[in-house]
Amino acid sequence: MTTRTTPAGISLQATGIRKTYGKRTVVDVAEVRIEPGETLALLGPSGAGKSTLLAILGLLEPADEGTVLLDGREVTHRDKAARLQMAAAFQSPYLFKGTVADNVSYGLRLRRMLSGARRSAVAEALERVGLAGWEDRSALTLSGGEAQRVALARALVLRPRVLLLDEPLSSLDPLIKGRLAQDFARIIREESMTTLYVTHDQNEAMAVADTMMILRDGVAVASGPVDEITGLPPDAWTATFLGAGEPLEGEVVSSAEGLVGVDIGGAVVFAAGSEAVGTPVLLGVRPEDVLLFEGDAEIPQSTARNRFAGTVTEVQSWGAMHHMTIDVAGSPFASRVSRASVRELGLEAGSFVQVVFKASAVRVRVRGDR
Amino acid sequence: MQVFAEAVVTAVTLLFQGSTELWNVIAVTFEVAIVSTAAGVVLGAPMGFVMGATRFRGRRLLVALMNTAMAVPPVVIGLVVMMFLSRQGPLGFLGLLYTKDAMSIAQTLISAPIIAGLTAAAVASVPYKLRLQARSLGASRVQEALLALREARLGVLAAVASGFGAVVRGVGAVMMVGGNIEGQTRVLTTAIVQESRKGDFGLALALGLILMTITFAMNGFLTWYQHSNERFERS
Numbered sequence: 001m002t003t004r005t006t007p008a009g010i011s012l013q014a015t016g017i018r019k020t021y022g023k024r025t026v027v028d029v030a031e032v033r034i035e036p037g038e039t040l041a042l043l044g045p046s047g048a049g050k051s052t053l054l055a056i057l058g059l060l061e062p063a064d065e066g067t068v069l070l071d072g073r074e075v076t077h078r079d080k081a082a083r084l085q086m087a088a089a090f091q092s093p094y095l096f097k098g099t100v101a102d103n104v105s106y107g108l109r110l111r112r113m114l115s116g117a118r119r120s121a122v123a124e125a126l127e128r129v130g131l132a133g134w135e136d137r138s139a140l141t142l143s144g145g146e147a148q149r150v151a152l153a154r155a156l157v158l159r160p161r162v163l164l165l166d167e168p169l170s171s172l173d174p175l176i177k178g179r180l181a182q183d184f185a186r187i188i189r190e191e192s193m194t195t196l197y198v199t200h201d202q203n204e205a206m207a208v209a210d211t212m213m214i215l216r217d218g219v220a221v222a223s224g225p226v227d228e229i230t231g232l233p234p235d236a237w238t239a240t241f242l243g244a245g246e247p248l249e250g251e252v253v254s255s256a257e258g259l260v261g262v263d264i265g266g267a268v269v270f271a272a273g274s275e276a277v278g279t280p281v282l283l284g285v286r287p288e289d290v291l292l293f294e295g296d297a298e299i300p301q302s303t304a305r306n307r308f309a310g311t312v313t314e315v316q317s318w319g320a321m322h323h324m325t326i327d328v329a330g331s332p333f334a335s336r337v338s339r340a341s342v343r344e345l346g347l348e349a350g351s352f353v354q355v356v357f358k359a360s361a362v363r364v365r366v367r368g369d370r
Numbered sequence: 371m372q373v374f375a376e377a378v379v380t381a382v383t384l385l386f387q388g389s390t391e392l393w394n395v396i397a398v399t400f401e402v403a404i405v406s407t408a409a410g411v412v413l414g415a416p417m418g419f420v421m422g423a424t425r426f427r428g429r430r431l432l433v434a435l436m437n438t439a440m441a442v443p444p445v446v447i448g449l450v451v452m453m454f455l456s457r458q459g460p461l462g463f464l465g466l467l468y469t470k471d472a473m474s475i476a477q478t479l480i481s482a483p484i485i486a487g488l489t490a491a492a493v494a495s496v497p498y499k500l501r502l503q504a505r506s507l508g509a510s511r512v513q514e515a516l517l518a519l520r521e522a523r524l525g526v527l528a529a530v531a532s533g534f535g536a537v538v539r540g541v542g543a544v545m546m547v548g549g550n551i552e553g554q555t556r557v558l559t560t561a562i563v564q565e566s567r568k569g570d571f572g573l574a575l576a577l578g579l580i581l582m583t584i585t586f587a588m589n590g591f592l593t594w595y596q597h598s599n600e601r602f603e604r605s
Contacts, residue, residue, distance in 0.1 A: 060505050080510065088506035094499055097521055107507035154507065164506065 492525020
């Protein structure tokens with residue numbers, strides 16, 4: 001089998017995109033930009049306009065206003081040559097009646113690829129998604145995970161310069177979802193395609209994406225590198241959506257050797273940074289980076305510079321994990337604790353705890369920068 | 371019961387004796403049915419696709435009109451076609467009245483709305499996102515439409531079979547515009563009426579049996595096709 005070379009991803013940009021259905025504006029996004037070979041995760045709750053924006057960027061549906069640029073060239077949904085550089089897979093795999101090979105080869109047949117080359121390309125794509133030798137199976141008898149792999153192979157076989165994935169894993173059970181998320185992330189990375197990945201699951205987004213954009217009611221409320229957005233959401237709504245702690249306001253009170261001390265009103269939080277003393281900043285810490293100990297426990301020596309006493313104000317059960325809110329000198333910090341730990345530490349609202357996290361886990365941004 | 375037994379014997383005897391008259395009736399029946407079903411497919415399937423797969427202003431009205439057209443009595447269609455083709459009618463100069471062409475025109479007007487209506491229902495059952503998926507893989511609008519028809523193929527096939535069935539069993543329209551002329555425009559249904567009027571129930575029943583055999587063969591093919599493709603159908 002000869003392996004075909006993968007063409008490099010190309011940039012996908014859009015400006016001033018607006019789409020209305022009746023009187024309702026479903027998308028109103030000023031700018032989207034995905035660099036060549038980069039993966040942008042588009043997050044947001046149901047009905048936020050993610051799939052509509054994907055359909056517009058993928059030239060599947062026209063926008064009412066705005067411009068889409070593919071590799072720097074303005075394109076529309078009527079531009080078939082541009083559409084042929086993209087391929088998509090959706091939440092429901094939407095496999096066509098017929099065999100797995102019929103499905104995977106659909107786009108190749110549209111591109112009039114000769115049957116010999118087509119067979120070889122299909123075999124290669126199926127091998128890529130872990131379904132080698134599945135060509136002759138009926139597509140409609142596959143399980144959810146298998147069908148989603150076929151849908152991905154059907155898109156990958158076209159060697160698209162831009163890959164569009166619309167919640168490809170959201171209808172799968174957690175076990176298969178976890179495994180497929182890893183596989184999808186690996187394939188996307190190896191193929192180095194420009195990818196737009198729509199999801200409402202931030203973990204999935206963190207697994208596959210370089211940058212993310214969060215939509216709320218059709219409007220982009222956050223956009224930037226994944227670590228930056230998840231580490232320090234721009235506002236309380238985004239923080240809640242991402243399951244992160246609210247951004248805290250403070251002022252730099254010390255700055256030396258790449259470490260800043262930020263006074264958040266009653267406590268000084270250390271963070272990696274070099275902002276000047278007196279700079280007003282926002283700071284945030286991912287809940288999974290915040291460790292909790294019993295109020296009177298002896299904390300072992302570690303590199304964690306931030307150690308505070310606090311009181312649990314809220315406990316929310318999120319299945320296997322619990323989301324805790326802890327008041328530290330009047331500022332709320334969030335922490336994610338396993339069910340077993342909550343039971344062992346006897347954590348409940350009002351519990352006295354010690355809050356510990358590393359300076360490197362703290363994200364700092366100068367207030368007014370965004 | 372004796373009359374039924376005699377009818378079966380008469381039918382078999384007629385078929386095996388090679389009665390030119392009978393075979394001619396069967397041939398005209400098939401010719402008119404195939405021509406009008408094919409024309410019904412050409413007119414009805416694209417219209418059905420448009421009604422089932424697209425949204426446009428006036429679509430509901432068109433669907434309602436199509437459903438009404440499906441229920442128009444064939445004799446009314448025969449009357450209208452007759453008025454058009456009669457010597458005083460706007461198309462009288464064509465001289466088509468009492469010909470197989472006139473019968474095919476009337477039968478097409480019967481089959482086309484049935485094929486359009488049932489095709490629309492079949493295509494509407496194909497999810498829009500499946501078509502969007504095809505579009506995302508590079509399909510043009512025409513390729514997208516062909517895929518939707520292929521996905522809805524059992525429903526579309528049933529629509530064609532229903533159109534064929536309506537044509538082959540129709541009597542009123544073909545009687546009016548064909549005139550039931552022996553050797554020229556006589557088909558199985560009009561021959562049954564003719565033989566019944568003459569009191570030859572045996573022959574009429576025999577012709578009825580042949581008609582039922584044709585219908586059975588059509589449905590048998592559909593059932594076979596459905597089962598042979600079960601592996602690829604949505605459950």
